[in-house]
Amino acid sequence: MRVLIIGGTRFIGRHIASTLIRTGHSVCLFHRGSTPLEGLDGVSEILGEKENLPSYRERFRDFHPEVIIDCIGYTETDGRRLIETFAGWIPRLIFLSSCDVYRAHAVLHRATDDPVQATPLTEESPLRTNVYPYRKYASGPEDWRYDYDKIPVERMLLAQPGLNTTVFRLPAVHGPWDYQLRVWEHLRKMEPGRKVILLPEAFSNWFWGRGYVENIAAAIGHFLSKKPASSGVFNLSDPVALSQKEWVEQIAAIAGWTGEIMIVPDEQLPDPLRPPYNFVQNWTIDASRFREMAGFSQPFTLEESLERTIAWHRAHQLTISAEQVERWQQEDDAEHRWLARS
Ligand SMILES: NC(=O)c1ccc[n+]([C@@H]2O[C@H](COP(=O)([O-])OP(=O)(O)OC[C@H]3O[C@@H](n4cnc5c(N)ncnc54)[C@H](OP(=O)(O)O)[C@@H]3O)[C@@H](O)[C@H]2O)c1
Structure with missing residues (x-):
């Protein structure tokens, strides 16, 4: 099949x-050219800026894509550009969305007075009623978090005649090339000389739905091998969710770190060590609709996924943003002081 990926060189899109x-598919990537194609032998590329997506329509047509996979649709404007570019001539569109569309996200982020939502979240779970879920964290209108909201994008793509859209709602994804560092944020602390890692109690008991990136990519590859479905929405996620404590324990076991994971009541910890979220709200995902509809089972177990991710992190160095480095520095200093006092 001929597949055009909008994005596709950084993390999830790269694995897809x-x-x-x-x-055996033929793949073309549309991106700006700032992320290298390292390890992606055999793909072709069209370089450009997504703001100008419609102006590449003829270049896209020349590739004769049978399916588009959009990895960088964050805003209503992105949704409108996808429609303007592809509606009416493309047989199938896959849109990568997020489980942050569910109301549970707003409860977790203290953005609503709604009660704690039932989990695991299915495709029928209530959606957020607040808009722009990350605006309060944005530095200004140029920050991607300012206008980000996948709910209106999903709605407009699903409603658009002439676009046969499948929406995949993704959980917290981890694996090689994960620039959000969901394994590394714990692995980085598991040095041989370090004896203790602190976890705030509420956070340690919190369950987060995760997905290993190669399993997510396999699910989408598997879906393409099926007959074109009508428009629809599917959650993707690993079948078993772990608490944060169990997640850190698994990483430690596979990394061979034998120190202590110390659970501390939140009120005993200083601010940098207490994430501001409402951890009474778990954020776990039920992806059985997709598994049953597509007859899909994940190629990698949790253990295998962590082994592969840890091995990758030990062999590669990702660029880490200055903002992230500063945040970790503050946490490490606060943890060091707390341990020295107690
Ligand atoms: N990671 C998670 O846990 C998670 C969870 C839920 C949902 N998601 C969703 O999953 C999707 C995939 O994210 P990803 O970052 O892993 O995808 P990706 O496709 O691997 O990386 C992003 C791509 O977009 C290109 N790009 C970025 N800005 C661009 C622009 N302005 N114009 C043209 N190309 C641009 C980048 O290449 P250049 O830099 O070369 O342009 C890169 O190829 C996203 O929609 C995200 O919201 C992710």
Whole structure:
């Protein structure tokens, strides 16, 4: 199949591209050219800025795509550009959305007075009623978090005649190339000389739905091998969710770190060590609709996924933003002081 990926060189899109190439598909990536194609042999590319997506319509047509996979649709404007560019001539569109569309996200982020939502979240769970879920964290209108909201994008794509859209709502994804560092944020602390890692109690008991990136990519590859479905929405997630404590324990076991994971009542910890979220709200995901509809089972177990991710982190160095480095520095200093006092 001929697949055009909008994005596709950084993390999830990169794994989707590499899975599709490996399984015999023909893949073209649209991106700006700032992320290298390292490890993506066999793909072709069209370089451009997504703001100008419609102006590449003829270049896209020349590739004769049978399906588009959009990895960088964050705002209503992105949704409108997808429609303007592809509606009416493309047989199938896959849109990567997020489980942050569910109301549970607003409860977790203290953005609503709604009660704690039932979990695991299914595709029928209530959606957020607040808009722009990350605006309060944005530095200004140029920050991607300012206008980000996948709910209106999903709605407009699903409602658009001439676009046969499948929406995949993703959980917290981890694996090689994860620039959000969901394994590394714990692994980085598991040095041989370090004896203790602190976890705030509320956070340690919180369950977060996760997905290993190669399993997510395999699910999408598997979906393409099925007959075109009508428009629809599917959650993707690993079948078993862990609490944060269990997640850190798993990483430690596979990394061979034998120190103590110390659970501390939140009120005993200083601010930098207490995330501001409402951890009474778990954020776990039920992806059984997709598994049953598509007859999909994940190629990698949790253990295998962590082994692969840890091995990758030990062999590679990702660029870490100055903002992130500063946040970790503050946390490490606060943790050091707390341990020295107690
Ligand atoms: N990671 C998670 O846990 C998670 C959870 C839920 C949902 N999601 C969703 O999953 C999707 C995939 O994210 P990803 O970052 O892993 O995808 P990706 O496709 O691997 O990376 C982003 C791509 O977009 C290109 N790009 C960025 N800005 C661009 C622009 N202005 N114009 C043209 N190309 C641009 C980048 O290449 P260049 O830099 O070369 O342009 C890169 O190829 C996103 O929609 C995200 O919201 C992720």
